[in-house]
Amino acid sequence: MKIGVMSFAHTHAVGYTTLLKGMGVEVLTCDPDRDSSVEGEVRGAEMAAQLGVDHVDTYEELFAWGPDAVVICSENTRHRRDTELAASHGVHVLCEKPLATTVADAEAMIEACEQAGVLLMTAFPVHFSPQAAQAKAAVESGQVGELMAALGTNNGYCPVGVRAWFLDPQWSGGGCLVDHTVHVAELLHHITGARPVVVNAVKNQIMHAELPGVMAETGGLVTITYDNGFKASIDCSWSVPQHAPTWGGLTLELVGRTGVVEVDAFATRVGGWDSRHNGRDFWLPFGTDMDAELLRTFVGAVEGRLAGGNDPAPAPDGNVGLLTTAIVQAARESAETGQPVEVSLPG
Amino acid sequence: MTLRVGVVGAGGISPTHGGGWQALGAEIGVYSLEHAPRFAERHGATEYASLEELLGNVDIVDVITPTPAHVEIAKAALAAGKDVVCEKPMARNLADARELVALAEQHGRKLYPAHVVRWFPQYAAAKAAVEAGELGQLAVMRFNRAGQMPRTPWFFDDEASGGIIMDQMLHDLDQAVWIGGPVATVYATETRGEPGAEGGLGDTRVGLVTMTHRNGAISLCRGIWGAPGLPFWYSFQVAGTTGLLRYDSRHETGFQLTRASSAAEDDGSYLPSVTSFDPYAAEIADFAAAFAGGPEPRVTMHDGVEAVKIAEAALESLRTGRTVTVEEN
Structure with missing residues (x-):
């Protein structure tokens, strides 16, 4: 199997490339657009050399190589362009989250992949969290009764110093509302299947505001009302201090009539104190490699298509990418207007 | 001089107040429509047959009745020249809360709402750290409170109690203000379980309240009245520009019992377990000291008004589905 990695803009490209190689996939990378990067960001052929993979300078060359699929790791606002390009070459797509920054873009991407008959998946690794699977099973077996509400958190470091574009809405579509709301929203969809109806959001730009290049919100709280009356709040803030022992994490508390189930998707770790860093915690994570599960699922689906099958894209697919994009679009509007916003979703 | 306190009401919250006054060696009187003999026996209190009789024999009145009765009793006590402690919410609506404050000022008496969470050492520690600037500028806060639903029906009468937002979540609305400063806007949603569903399971409720603060911080309160x-548990996370604090009452308790059976034992309480600290006694000791001319406690009657104001805004948001602007003081 041949998979192209489109862009090193999103740092997940590094992990995906390494994992794909480890799975025996032929990988070709291509990082032609550097206009979103600032000095000091390792990109292009230099990054490819560090990863020990081949690199070409243009997408023409990438598609001339004849990939079966691509993993798109470009800036959020380029996802549509790159997905449409891949679809036009009849190439299956795994697109980094958020699928798009507008509902219109997400719909166009789904349409393009449908027309081309190619798979479209959205890269939501936490979908593969074994703790999330336990929570889904607990809910489905009635252990907490009918679901009433949820509180999810996806707090993390401010991505400053990693890739400047995360903090520039021109490329990212927004700050933490865009970056961190979607993971929890995807899990909620995975577990409940409910459709979002109304979204309210508040935001601020207090944390990390002193850092250079911060042009978007760093704090955000989103509340979603679903069609079945279920409610969920998501803290999507980049509130983990820069010197914390780990990047952040994701939690989800599901409140049912008879009980509460809680997921901490990054809880499995060995802890302790590290005297080299003023006694801060050791944080040695272990457990399921969710990125690897995501890629195995995508590669498996592509293999199925190459073998002549016609199964639809497995979850997390383009539709949940659209649904979570719609939540974020409403959240951004609500945070601007100060009032709840109806979710714009087709059908 | 002996503290002479009259407790009005003798329901679920009464052991915490009774114990607090007892610990101070107070002479306790009680007047209550229900459970007065039980309270009198438990706390060595003298039972009075009427509010008037009680008021004639005490210097301090502690109002721990259901919410709808707070205002009339507190008014009578203030008018009779008594200092008053009043369970939260100080009143069911803002107008009544303000009237109480005006009356206290008019009579020169002290009035304190029992926002006991301010005396929980975890919250006090967070407040102190924030005040000392250890988190830098506050940005995002979350406050969670969960437990089984109350057992007495008036809690589920929205007119009477204001529901989970005005009752249970008032504690965390108050924490958000205490730690995070005055509130500018409030958005609230709530889910209610059908009382008849799932084998007659009661009216379980979950509330979610989002607030913006005048200093730019944002906060989220989540309350559960569960099956x-x-x-009972509670947790919070407070993040600022230079650090983040978090606490969960289920962790780091210093005690863990691991048994072959996982069956949870219900102690019948909808109050938190307090073993290594007693915030109720500490609160009442501070109130008593203030009544005796000591320093102002960490809650004022104006805080009582503020909390009711925010809860009332949350209820309006619940009704209208809109974000509600909170008037500035």
Whole structure:
């Protein structure tokens, strides 16, 4: 199997490339657009050399190589362009989250992949969290009764110093509302299947505001009302201090009539104190490699298509990418207007 | 001089107040429509047959009745020249809360709402750290409170109690203000379980309240009135520009019992377990000291008004589905 990695803009490209190689996939990378990067960001052929993979300078060359699929790791606002390009070459797509920054873009991407008959998946690794699977099973077996509400958190470091574009809405579509709301929203969809109806959001730009290049919100709280009356709040803030022992994490508390189930998707770790860093915690994570599960699922689906099958894209697919994009679009509007916003979703 | 306190009401919250006054060696009187003999026996209190009789024999009145009765009793006590402690919410609506404050000022008496969470050492520690600037500028806060639903019906009468937002979540609305400063806007949603569903399971409720603060911080409060037997717990996370604090009452308690059976035991309480600290006694000791001319406690009657104001805004948001602007003081 041949998979192209489109862009090193999103740092997940590094992990995906390494994992794909480890799975025996032929990988070709291509990082032609550097206009979103600032000095000091390792990109292009230099990054490819560090990863020990081949690199070409243009997408023409990438598609001339004849990939079966691509993993798109470009800036959020380029996802549509790159997905449409891949679809036009009849190439299956795994697109980094958020699928798009507008509902219109997400719909166009789904349409393009449908027309081309190619798979479209959205890269939501936490979908593969074994703790999330336990929570889904607990809910489905009635252990907490009918679901009433949820509180999810996806707090993390401010991505400053990693890739400047995360903090520039021109490329990212927004700050933490865009970056961190979607993971929890995807899990909620995975577990409940409910459709979002109304979204309210508040935001601020207090944390990390002193850092250079911060042009978007760093704090955000989103509340979603679903069609079945279920409610969920998501803290999507980049509130983990820069010197914390780990990047952040994701939690989800599901409140049912008879009980509460809680997921901490990054809880499995060995802890302790590290005297080299003023006694801060050791944080040695272990457990399921969710990125690897995501890629195995995508590669498996592509293999199925190459073998002549016609199964639809497995979850997390383009539709949940659209649904979570719609939540974020409403959240951004609500945070601007100060009032709840109806979710714009087709059908 | 002996503290002479008259407790009005003798329901679920009464052991915490009774114990607090007892610990101070107070002479306790009680007047209550229900459970007065039980309270009198438990706390060595003298039972009075009427509010008037009680008021004639005490210097301090502690109002721990259901919410709808707070205002009339507190008014009578203030008018009779008594200092008053009043369970939260100080009143069911803002107008009544303000009237109480005006009356206290008019009579020169002290009035304190029992926002006991301010005396929980975890919250006090967070407040102190924030005040000392250890988190830098505050940005995002979350406050969670969960437990089984109350057992007495008036809690589920929205007119009477204001529901989970005005009752249970008032504690965390108050924490958000205490730690995070005055509130500018409030958005609230709530889910209610059908009382008849799932084998007659009661009216379980979950509330979610989002607020913006005048200093730019944002906060989220989540409250659960869960099924009978759900343990009580509370947690918070407070993040600022230079650090983040978090606490969960289920962790780091210093005690863990691991048994072959996982069956949860219901102690029948909808109050938190307090073993290594007693915030109720500490609160009442501070109130008593203030009544005796000591320093102002960490809550004022104006804080009582503020909390009711925010809860009332949250209820309006619930009704209208809109974000509600909170008037500035």
